Structure formats: C-alpha cells, structure tokens
Amino acid sequence: MTATTLTLNGRAVSADVEPRLSLADFIREHQGLTGTHTACEHGVCGACTIMLDGKPARSCITLAVAADGTEIRTTEGWDGDTVMAVVRAAFKSEHAVQCGYCTPGMLTTAYDIVTRLPGADRDRIRLELSGNLCRCTGYVGIVDAIEVALKEVHG
Ligand code: FES
Numbered sequence: 365m366t367a368t369t370l371t372l373n374g375r376a377v378s379a380d381v382e383p384r385l386s387l388a389d390f391i392r393e394h395q396g397l398t399g400t401h402t403a404c405e406h407g408v409c410g411a412c413t414i415m416l417d418g419k420p421a422r423s424c425i426t427l428a429v430a431a432d433g434t435e436i437r438t439t440e441g442w443d444g445d446t447v448m449a450v451v452r453a454a455f456k457s458e459h460a461v462q463c464g465y466c467t468p469g470m471l472t473t474a475y476d477i478v479t480r481l482p483g484a485d486r487d488r489i490r491l492e493l494s495g496n497l498c499r500c501t502g503y504v505g506i507v508d509a510i511e512v513a514l515k516e517v518h519g
C-alpha cells in the first residue's frame with residue numbers, strides 16, 4: 365500500500381492504495397464518485413476523462429499513486445463554474461446527450477476546448493474531440509453544442 369493525497373473536487377483526500385490501482389477505480393470505488401465512467405480501460409475511448417491539474421486526462425491509465433499531490437476535478441465537481449454551466453446547457457439545447465455514457469468525458473473535453481481554444485471552428489472541434497468516442501455516434505449534436513458554448517462564452 366502507498367499513501368496518496370490529492371485534492372478531489374476541492375476536497376483534500378488521503379488514502380493508502382495499491383500501487384496498481386487506477387485513478388478511475390480510486391475515484392469510483394474508493395470515493396464513490398460514479399459519474400466518471402469506464403469502458404475500454406486502456407486509454408482509447410475517453411469515457412473516463414477527468415481534469416488533472418486543469419488538463420483533461422484518462423483516469424483509466426493514470427495510476428492513483430501517480431496523481432499524488434494533484435488536483436482532480438470529476439463531473440460531480442463543477443457546481444458554481446459558469447463556463448461548465450454554459451457547456452452543460454448547450455449539450456441540453458443541442459441534444460448532445462443520447463444514452464449519456466460518454467457524456468462526463470465529453471463535457472470535460474468540451475470544457476477544455478471552450479476555455480483553451482476560443483476561435484475553434486467545427487474542424488478543430490472535431491479534431492479535439494477525436495479522443496472521445498460516442499457509442500451512440502451522435503457527434504453532430506456534440507459539435508453543435510461546443511460551437512454554441514464557444515459563441516456564448518467568447519461572443
Ligand atoms: S475507459 Fe479510459 S479511455 Fe476508455
């Protein structure tokens with residue numbers, strides 16, 4: 365067991381964990397935050413994407429011990445964030461959610477696009493989204509939602 369301390373959605377968390385435990389399993393199983401989804405569990409689909417020190421990261425291929433000292437934000441941790449409120453509303457208005465399985469990861473990546481790339485066009489949005497797979501294949505609504513959010517946040 366290895367001592368791990370990190371900040372999870374603004375809260376200090378300490379635990380003794382197996383060195384092989386993934387950050388996704390730590391978040392879901394140890395912390396009970398099941399909004400972080402897992403699917404491929406080898407870094408391909410993006411379902412498990414969370415924010416690690418302000419950047420999107422695959423929690424299934426990040427070890428919990430490697431996240432020691434970092435700041436993690438999961439889909440449960442965005443209350444009060446005005447940009448995420450806009451992104452969520454755009455996903456709703458543009459029908460970007462179908463079964464919803466990919467949505468927590470998609471929202472995280474969408475937030476990153478909206479905050480990092482104010483001038484992103486549809487091609488760039490699609491490129492940036494290429495690490496997030498939607499099994500319902502509803503990409504048009506997701507790209508529309510990010511376009512709407514970009515416009516709303518940056519004018
Ligand atoms: S579950 Fe992590 S990338 Fe697919």
Ligand code: FES
Nearest residue numbers: 463466498499500
């Ligand atoms: S909405 Fe179903 S996997 Fe994306």
